[in-house]
Amino acid sequence: MPTKKKPTATSRPERRPELLAIAAEVFAAQGYDATTVRRIADEAGMLAGSLYHHFDSKESMVDEILSTFLAGLRTTYDAVLDAGLGPRETLEALVTESFRHIGRNLAAAAIYRTEAAHLATRPGFQYLAEARPVLERALRRTLERGVADGVFRAGLDTRLTGRFVRDAVWGAAAWGPTGATDAPDELARPYLALLLDGLAPRP
Amino acid sequence: MPTKKKPTATSRPERRPELLAIAAEVFAAQGYDATTVRRIADEAGMLAGSLYHHFDSKESMVDEILSTFLAGLRTTYDAVLDAGLGPRETLEALVTESFRHIGRNLAAAAIYRTEAAHLATRPGFQYLAEARPVLERALRRTLERGVADGVFRAGLDTRLTGRFVRDAVWGAAAWGPTGATDAPDELARPYLALLLDGLAPRP
Amino acid sequence: MPTKKKPTATSRPERRPELLAIAAEVFAAQGYDATTVRRIADEAGMLAGSLYHHFDSKESMVDEILSTFLAGLRTTYDAVLDAGLGPRETLEALVTESFRHIGRNLAAAAIYRTEAAHLATRPGFQYLAEARPVLERALRRTLERGVADGVFRAGLDTRLTGRFVRDAVWGAAAWGPTGATDAPDELARPYLALLLDGLAPRP
Amino acid sequence: MPTKKKPTATSRPERRPELLAIAAEVFAAQGYDATTVRRIADEAGMLAGSLYHHFDSKESMVDEILSTFLAGLRTTYDAVLDAGLGPRETLEALVTESFRHIGRNLAAAAIYRTEAAHLATRPGFQYLAEARPVLERALRRTLERGVADGVFRAGLDTRLTGRFVRDAVWGAAAWGPTGATDAPDELARPYLALLLDGLAPRP
DNA sequence: CATGAATGAGACTTCATTCAT
DNA sequence: AATGAATGAAGTCTCATTCAT
Structure with a gap:
């Protein structure tokens, strides 16, 4: 996926990412405005x-932070969807990779979760509105495939379920550094277990 | 003797809540700052x-919006927890009442979801930080009871599960008016089905 | 239901002077602006x-407070100057009456001392600028008479001395309620002693 | 004593004091509020x-203006009191130095005279209330020493006299630029003559 | 006479941004 | 690349004043 923005202001490549990381940290901690x-x-x-x-x-700072974050996310999802996996494995990969990407870019993820909806209304940030349904849509389609294949329960409301899963996953972006950074896979595994088998004990 | 005011024709039955509703709408739409x-x-x-x-x-406007909203929420939770229900029914009631409260106060809920973390750092808003773990804790304890009773799957990570449920529920506060207002129970039922039985078909 | 004819709530028909006294107190305590x-x-x-x-x-409130205060002061000075007293007795009377007037109208005096210079620049308050040199002028003329008569020391700088006396007298307006209210004559007597005879012991 | 500025080309040797001087002028002319x-x-x-x-x-502007002014004043008084002079010479030095300090900092002195009482009630300005009695106290003690030594008249009310002197001196701060700036010593000398020897001719 | 709501002007302050050095 | 001073636009809030009830 091509980068949409060339650095417009003069910059020495070393300092720029460093500054963006700092900015992301502060935006995440205090809110953009x-x-x-x-x-x-x-x-x-x-x-x-x-x-x-x-x-x-x-x-332009939030812009770069968020568009970089989202570009990586989209690349990841595309790779998963193009891997030719079955519905269940696809679902697992989507969830796992989401937790990983969030864990690796916690500040950006927190900014995205909190500010995207408001920022999306500003000119130049439409891509935020467009990016929002990406995970939801991938999840929904995967769920539909799974229902069709009999891998997932028949009669499932795939639209609602897609949203619930998305919200549960993104919620971790707000857990703070102690919650989601260290071991994203230790979030994904229990979440998937819950999601697939539910709370109730199997007979 | 000061008589109760008895406005005759142009009765203005308290402008205050009206203004608060308007403010909540705008805060929700644009963000507090x-x-x-x-x-x-x-x-x-x-x-x-x-x-x-x-x-x-x-x-003081957000303050009143949020503290009113949270007071109602806490009252609701307390009623559920004091009702003497079993773990499964308690869980169902917590989820159902959460969706209802959110659906009835969508603007306040959206503000809470988006701004609480940042506002909580300001003096006078500590109660936001204190209120945050309330649902999570109620869920976790209910889950623990359920595991102990054999109503919920053994070996469940109750801490993580509590968080996942909370995030899925609160996520609906960001769905916008078209998503969560009209029929909160039509969110609760499918969500509970998913949560209890999981995606995978029962054998 | 109160009686029709009389304004009852307060038995006072004229609330005005009462309100002015309150206003003067607050102006004096906090400053007009x-x-x-x-x-x-x-x-x-x-x-x-x-x-x-x-x-x-x-x-209009300060206006009334200050113009009333100054009218009284001017009346007092005119009476002294028209009494046909000798220079020394005139000086004593001017000082004594000044302390008395200040002591009787402490709030107004404090406002005058602190605010007059600034208020005088506003339209409608020119009388403040005109009133300012009244005491000084009366003092200076009395001093001049006294020097001519040999009652006061020859070679006295009457302009400066007039100002010094005026400032010492008006200074008491800023002493606060504990200083100048109770017994204005107990200020006048020692001040006049000092003024007439000086600090140094007579040989 | 202000050092001559020696600006090279566009040397900006601290804009701050310049701005403070301007602010002081305006505060003095119009009042702080x-x-x-x-x-x-x-x-x-x-x-x-x-x-x-x-x-x-x-x-913070008035704060800096006033605290600088008062710090200088206190330093001056301390120097006088530590010089080991007799009571009469101490009194003369206190009065002379006061007129000089006021004359050198007319705007600050005028602000102090007019606003200190009101400002002192605000948090962060307590030092104004503490600074107020400094001159009065120094004068009173000097007067007491003088009375004990027989240099000043026996039976003097030192408390009142201290206040009268202080008020006469500070009054000059309100005389405006034409009165007190140019030659402060030409105020001090006649005032001291009056204060020491009084109006009445010596026999 | 008094109330309570509202007005309109203006105050202090903040802040993203620019630019000469 | 960085600094320090300045800009200009806004934003929150205050307050004297008005007016229908």
């Missing part, structure tokens, strides 16, 4: 004005 | 300064 | 808007 | 918001 450019600069050990040698604007 | 007091006033058909006749500050 | 109309109303047990049944504006 | 930040900025040739690059708030 509540974060001041000065606070990011403080955290980076420079003055507010100096940030503009690296980025065009505060908006 | 991105919402200007003027926008709320516009929506209410008055000038920005006039709002301060009814409220101390913008902060 | 820092005083809100609402604060005055609070102190008077009514709502801010209700004050406008008695006064045209906040400005 | 009546002064708008915009007015100060206008006078300084910048926009209101730009002032906040140099100062935290309007309050």
Whole structure:
């Protein structure tokens, strides 16, 4: 997937990702609107004005953070969907990879979860609205395939179920560093067990 | 002797809750920080300064919205937990009542879901941090009881499961008016079916 | 239901002077600009808007307070100057009556001392600028008479001395209630002793 | 004593004191509350918001003006009191140095005289209340020493006299630029003559 | 007379952003 | 690349004042 944005402001490649990581951390901690450019600069050990040698604007920072995050996510999902797996294995892979991507980019994921809906209304951020149903749709289709194949329970409301799964997965983005970073697979496994077999003991 | 006010024709039965509802709508739609007091006033058909006749500050508006919402939620949970139900029925009631409360107060719920984490760091909003684990804890304990009673699967990670359920339920607060308002019970039933029995068909 | 004819709630038909006294107290304590109309109303047990049944504006309140105070002062000075006293007795009377007037109208005096210079620049308050040199001028002329008569020391700088005396006298307006109210004559006597005879012991 | 500035080309040797001087002038002329930040900025040739690059708030401007002024005053008094002078010389030095300090910092002195009492009630300005009795106390003690030594008249009410002297001296801060700036010693000498020897001619 | 709601102007302050050095 | 000063637009909030009830 091609990068949509060339760095417009002059930048030395080393510093840029570093600054973005710092910015992501602050955005995640305080919220995008509540974060001041000065606070990011403080955290980076420079003055507010100096940030503009690296980025065009505060908006371009979230933009880059979120579009990078989402591009990676989409790539991951595409790989899963193109792998020719059965419905159950596809579902497991979608869930597992989601937890992994979130765990690897916790700040970006938290920003996405909290701010995307509001940011999506601003010009230049439509891609956020477009990205939102991606996981949901992949899940729904996988569920439909599974129901058709008899791998998943007949009569399943695939639309609602897709949403429930998506929300449960993304919820982990808000658990904070202690919850989701270290071992994303230790979230995926129990979640999948619950999702597939339910709470009630099998007879 | 001060007589009770008895407004005759143009009775204004408390403008306050009306204004709070408007404010909640705008906060939910745009985010707390991105919402200007003027926008709320516009929506209410008055000038920005006039709002301060009814409220101390913008902060006090979210405060009242959220604390009212959470007080109702806690009351509901307490009623469920005190009803003497078995674990499975308690779980069903917690989920069902959560969807109902969210559906009845969609704007407040959306604000809570999106802003609570950031607002909780401000002085005077500690109660948000305290309220956060309430549903999770109620769920976890119910799950523990259920596991002990053999109603729920043995070996369940009750801590993680509590969180997954909470996130799936609260996720609906972000579905927008078309998703969760109309028939909360039509969310609760399929969700509980999924949660209890899982995706996989029973043998 | 109260009686029709008499304004009952308060047996006082004239609320006005009472309200002015309250306003003067608050102006003196907080400063004119820092005083809100609402604060005055609070102190008077009514709502801010209700004050406008008695006064045209906040400005008209200070106006009435200060012009009343100054009219009384001028009357007093005129009486002293018209009494046909000698220079020394005139000086004593001016000082004594000043302390008395200040002591009797402490709040108004404090407002005058603190706010007059700034208020005088506003339209409608020119009389404040005109009133300012009244005591100084009376003092200076009395001093000049006294020097001519040999009652006061030859070579006295009457302009400076007039100012020094005025400032010492008006300074008491800022001493607070414990300093100047109770016994103005117990200020006048020692001050006059000091002024006439000085600190140094007579040989 | 202000050092001559030696600007090279466009040397900006600290804009801060310059801005403080401007602010002091405006505060003195209009009163603290009546002064708008915009007015100060206008006078300084910048926009209101730009002032906040140099100062935290309007309050912090008066704060710095007054605390600097009072620190200098206290230093001066301490030097006088530690000089080992006799009572009469101490008194003369206190009065002379007061007139000088006031004359050198007329705007700050005027602000102090007019606003200190009201400002002192705000948090962070307690030092104003503490600084107020400093001159009075120094004067009273010097007077007491003088009475004990027989340099000053026996039976003197030192408390009242201290206040009278303080008020006469500080009064000059309100005389305006034409009165007290140019030659503070030409105020001190006649005032001391009056204070020591009184109005009445010596026999 | 008093109330309670609302107005409208303006105040202080914040902040993203620019630009000469 | 970075600094420090400044801009300009907004935003929250205050307050004197008005007016129908």
